[in-house]
Amino acid sequence: MRKRIILLVISSLFIGASYAQDSFSGKTEFNHWSIDAGIGLTKPYRNVARGYSTATPDFLAGELGARYMFNEFFGLKAGFVYNNFQAEKSTLDFTTKQYEFDLQGVIGIGRLLRFETWTQTLNLLAHGGFGVGLLDFDLLDDNDHFATALAGLTGQIKLSPRVALNIDGTMGFHVHQNRTWDGTMPRNNEPFVFNGTIGFSYYLGKKAQHADWVVRENEYLALMDERIADLEAQIKKSREEDARKVQEADDQLGRRIDDLDGQVAMLANAGDDDIVGRLINEGYVNIFFDFNSSKIDKGAADAINLLRNYMMKNANVAVNLIGYADEKGTEEYNKKLSTKRAEAVAELLVKSGIDKSRLHSEGKGEDTSVDESSPNARQLARRVTFSIR
Incomplete structure (x- = not known):
């Protein structure tokens, strides 16, 4: 605006x-x-x-x-x-x-x-x-x-x-x-x-x-009043447009989360022996980060434990750890930040007993799949996701 x-x-x-x-x-x-x-x-x-x-x-x-x-x-x-x-x-x-x-x-x-x-x-x-x-x-x-x-x-x-x-x-x-x-x-x-x-x-x-x-x-008084009213109308219209875009982005985020919950429930009820592996490969297991941070908080414990237990039970499995950042910052900075996030998760898994050779870390930089106009949607971009190899 x-x-x-x-x-x-x-x-x-x-x-x-x-x-x-x-x-x-x-x-x-x-x-x-x-x-x-x-x-x-x-x-x-x-x-x-x-x-x-x-x-x-x-x-x-x-x-x-x-x-x-x-x-x-x-x-x-x-x-x-x-x-x-x-x-x-x-x-x-x-x-x-x-x-x-x-x-x-x-x-x-x-x-x-x-x-x-x-x-x-x-x-x-x-x-x-x-x-x-x-x-x-x-x-x-x-x-x-x-x-x-x-x-x-x-x-x-x-x-x-x-x-x-x-x-x-x-x-x-x-x-x-x-x-x-x-x-x-x-x-x-x-x-x-x-x-x-x-x-x-x-x-x-x-x-x-x-x-x-x-x-x-x-x-000139009538003309100036008209001009001021016109400028105020344009500013009001601009504010309304910005509010509409933010609301649309938030609604999109809510629908995405609801869809995510529904698909996880569907997989859990499918009775598949490799449900966890499917969840990991299909992008439902993620570690999210605060803005401009590579520090893993306590909220990531469930996802870390899920991945660790899966790798412990499947000794032949190796995992790619893929880091992302939101659009804030330069391309070079986001590349480094996303790499640090992936490496931080890998380090925590190694400390929990996973062999380092089974982990491959890489940073992809900015995640362009989210709506940049919504701060809530950008939170989805600041993450590390996994794929089994």
Whole structure:
């Protein structure tokens, strides 16, 4: 549900502008364009080689862009960002320059929250979008290209009808960055960078006011109420859909358990001399584990004793122990965890008197046969099952 809400907000940044433009066209005269510039400090995080460290904060960060506001609520801006990263004096020396072009949606939070009811000089903008750029390393001949997702807030102080003072904080989350900030090593973490700048907006146009500061009476209230109601309806629908999926998964788990109980009872009543062997081979004997654990708890005693007694009575029987994990974690981690679970059961059987040569342990990793949307269903995946060979 959280992902869907985020997508709704991001969508409103880019498609809400044109919708609002149609709704407000011709009602109030104001300027749309501005030139925004700022200078300040920068700090990259989580991605440097051993022995290197970036200054906190680092000078210089600079940005220059053009912004077009469709109305007082929504707009778009395109910009250029320059960052200069340097080493702490106590660490190995390096300098890296970042050049970036970006396109972002803009929301006039001050107008949405009706700041004009208590101030005529303060405003707040939110912005978010995407960009591309390169890193120029002084320690490396090659440049490193990257893409970035951006989000930030800009506080504004109106100095005149043409000029506003801006204080901006922006976070950029880099993807496809291949090297550390110093350039000496392959990337070891997901990097991100924070820029804090102070600068100005210069408003272009012949009208008396810009969209950042335009004040309407009551013409937009009905539309905003409608938008809020629509967003609330979509969130409610998303929650109901999530609840339905969880309920379906739980119902599926209940049916699976009932079916399991029924088949075990059927086998027990069949009078077969090798009922236990059939139960083992058909997957009805399992050892279940807690999340991210290979520790065998007391609840597994019945299944362990069943398998041990069967192997004691059938000295020629060997058994495969097959471990599984749920979908949480990487493929490599789940492979190791499922192997540890199988080996833990084998070790317990050896301690109970079963010869180690009769046991073969292996981990299969993630069990994809269960419904990932239900925590209860995932419990079935965290197990060791058996087969006779």
